[in-house]
Amino acid sequence: MAALGDRGTVTEASGFNPEEDAQKIYGAMKGAGTDEAAIIEILAHRTIAQRQRIKEAFKQSVGKELVDNFKSELTGNFEKVVVGLMMPAPVYDAYELKNAIKGAGTEEACLIDILASRSNSEIKDIVVTYKKEYSKSLEDDVCDDTSGMFQRVLVSLLTAGRDESTKVDDALAAQDAKDIYEAGEARWGTDEVKFLTVLCVRNRNHLIQVFKEYQKIAGRSIQDSIKREMSGCLEDVFLAIVQCMINKPAFFAERLYKSMKGLGTTDSVLIRIMVSRAEIDMLDIKSEFLKMYGKTLHSFIKGDTSGDYRKILLELCGGEK
Known part of the structure; x- marks a missing residue:
């Protein structure tokens, strides 16, 4: 799992009781209709590690997998956010990469976002997790779905061989x-x-x-x-690498802005970044967003999305400031 950053908007809940949370979530989904507000109140304010303990407590007390329950009770983007929040970081990254590759066409932006921004240890974890989850090599899947120099850059990033010293020659x-x-x-x-x-x-x-x-x-x-x-994907991946080296939070701030600006919202990008960065560097991303665009990330999300999907993203954003 990625090391917890101290710049996240999601931090460990004090007085955490996984059994109590599991029961509240069960109650929120029992009977007709679902109490989305209760689910948001718990999941958006627990760390990934705490959510794993809620998962275990739910299975023990209810005899069902919590994620399966979410999938049967929730729909659309709200379901995507909630299911994503229940995954440890490398599992979520592997899941996103698999979805980007499978089916007709490839979501190259997802491959670029993840592989250009993760550390060596994070990439190694993703590669191992992908093999375990999907019984296939991530490199093989990437090679099957991409070509040319773009493919070679992704394969290079997948080796997780970047020098991570601080030495400058x-x-x-x-x-x-x-x-x-x-x-x-x-x-x-x-x-x-x-x-x-x-x-x-x-x-x-x-x-x-x-x-x-x-x-x-x-x-x-x-x-x-x-x-x-x-041009194209090769331009995008090299720019992403440069931007992540110069200022990673600014890279994500720009990706978030572009996902919400113009006609419609690119939900997949918005969800992926909010879920994957909430615990790591969301405070820095928010700060860069305000600097770059003169508006808060919170106000942008509020104005651009709707329903419970919006509410849970706003909680992950950690308030207006």
């Missing part, structure tokens, strides 16, 4: 910046492998230095060059 950073420049802006056509070698392997501090050096050489940011040199 100034000479190497200058060389990396020069190599990327010569592989893109300085030539006809783009040598994407050079971008992959640097962006998928080097540590965060080193890459920040590379990006500064690149700006000096190219006279523009690495992001601008990626947008000029590439």
Whole structure:
């Protein structure tokens, strides 16, 4: 499971009693109709670890799987949020990746969001969990569903081999910046492998230095060059890696904004980020959102979605400020 961040909006409930919570949830679903407010009040204010204990208590006292109960009693986006909240972090990521890959077409945005933003240990956990849950290799499934350089970038990220030290080699950073420049802006056509070698392997501090050096050489940011040199999913994945290295909460803030802006809401993106980041860095995401868009994330969610789905996301958001 991902390490708990101290920047989450969801924190451990004090005086936690899993048996009592299990009984309240059972009561909320018993008989005609479901008391969604009671479910929200409990699940949005318990950590993933606490929800696992509620699951166990429910099974002991009711003799049924809690998630199965939710699936039979709830519907639509509210069901998706609730079921997602009941999964440990690597299980939820594996589940989202599986849904992004299976069926006709692939939701590339999901592959990018998860694989570009997770640490080595998180990716290793996802790979192991995926195999256990679906009896298939995540890499094989990704390779079956993607192609070309985009596929190669995802496979590189799946190896979870990024240097995670804090060491910066100034000479190497200058060389990396020069190599990327010569592989893109300085030539006809783009040598994407050079971008992959640097962006998928080097540590965060080193890459920040590379990006500064690149700006000096190219006279523009690495992001601008990626947008000029590439397109489609390859552009998206390289931009995501760069943005996550520079400021991960800002990356998620932008994804949330785009999921709600314009015509309709991209529910899958909105749900995935709110569920997966609530316990880790939602406070930072909210802060970046306000800085970037001049509005609170809370007000954006409130204005863009409706029903119980909206209510539970607002609770995960942790209030207006």
